[in-house]
Amino acid sequence: MYTLLKGFYKYFARKEEYYVLLLGLDKAGKTTLLERIKSIFLGILGLPPDRIAPTVGLNIGRIEVNKARLNFWDLGGQRDLHSIWEKYYTECHAIVFVMDATAKDRIEECKEVFEKMITNHIVEGIPVLMLANKQDSPNPLKVEDLKEIFSKIALKLGARDSRVLPISALQGDGVREAVDWLYIRLQLKGGSSGRIGSAGPANAKAGSCMQRGGRPLPNRQSALV
Numbered sequence: 001m002y003t004l005l006k007g008f009y010k011y012f013a014r015k016e017e018y019y020v021l022l023l024g025l026d027k028a029g030k031t032t033l034l035e036r037i038k039s040i041f042l043g044i045l046g047l048p049p050d051r052i053a054p055t056v057g058l059n060i061g062r063i064e065v066n067k068a069r070l071n072f073w074d075l076g077g078q079r080d081l082h083s084i085w086e087k088y089y090t091e092c093h094a095i096v097f098v099m100d101a102t103a104k105d106r107i108e109e110c111k112e113v114f115e116k117m118i119t120n121h122i123v124e125g126i127p128v129l130m131l132a133n134k135q136d137s138p139n140p141l142k143v144e145d146l147k148e149i150f151s152k153i154a155l156k157l158g159a160r161d162s163r164v165l166p167i168s169a170l171q172g173d174g175v176r177e178a179v180d181w182l183y184i185r186l187q188l189k190g191g192s193s194g195r196i197g198s199a200g201p202a203n204a205k206a207g208s209c210m211q212r213g214g215r216p217l218p219n220r221q222s223a224l225v
């Protein structure tokens with residue numbers, strides 16, 4: 001009886017496990033965002049911004065939102081590190097593309113990198129959240145500007161869920177809303193029920209590759225909304 005009850009408890013208390021990639025050009029604010037997410041959702045003091053160095057490896061953050069566990073993988077945005085991104089595509093359930101909304105001189109570069117990422121067949125159908133970061137700075141690009149700038153490329157998003165949201169990773173504005181959006185999209189699509197523990201390209205090779213659940217929601221426009 002005890003074992004049965006324990007089994008029920010484990011079943012109902014289990015958490016869905018999701019993996020979310022944080023991508024974007026170097027200095028976009030990905031690691032600052034990860035630290036902010038950790039401080040908001042875990043209640044711990046993240047690394048102070050002046051101690052965050054450019055990422056060359058992988059930063060990991062894990063939070064729990066209701067019945068889900070969200071694992072964030074923050075990768076380096078420097079150009080020679082982009083080839084590493086693809087190694088994480090097979091196992092991620094969503095991608096957050098962080099943009100420096102003040103870097104107007106890097107828009108073309110950003111468009112090129114974003115397009116290459118979303119047209120990779122491995123990430124076909126998975127939700128993409130674009131974040132217009134650094135909204136606390138003077139005169140940043142707004143969400144409407146980015147929708148306009150990315151409108152042609154957005155046609156290539158296909159039937160997947162996508163959204164552009166404004167944030168300030170530094171001050172925390174919009175960060176909770178961004179994670180809420182992710183949580184809802186991930187819940188709708190379903191994930192890797194019951195797969196607890198670390199995952200990643202190395203583990204995938206060892207045979208613990210997760211199934212990405214769900215299919216793109218039907219009848220959606222190909223656009224960033």
Ligand SMILES: Nc1nc2c(ncn2[C@@H]2O[C@H](COP(=O)(O)OP(=O)(O)OP(=O)(O)O)[C@@H](O)[C@H]2O)c(=O)[nH]1
Nearest residue numbers: 026027028029030031032054055077134168169170
């Ligand atoms: N004003 C402002 N600055 C920010 C914000 N987010 C990040 N920054 C600054 O932008 C710079 C780069 O931040 P990082 O978090 O290291 O950027 P990254 O995208 O992780 O960069 P890589 O690791 O090189 O890919 C730092 O000086 C941050 O303090 C923000 O919301 N507002």
Ligand SMILES: [Mg+2]
Nearest residue numbers: 030031054055
């Ligand atoms: Mg970084």
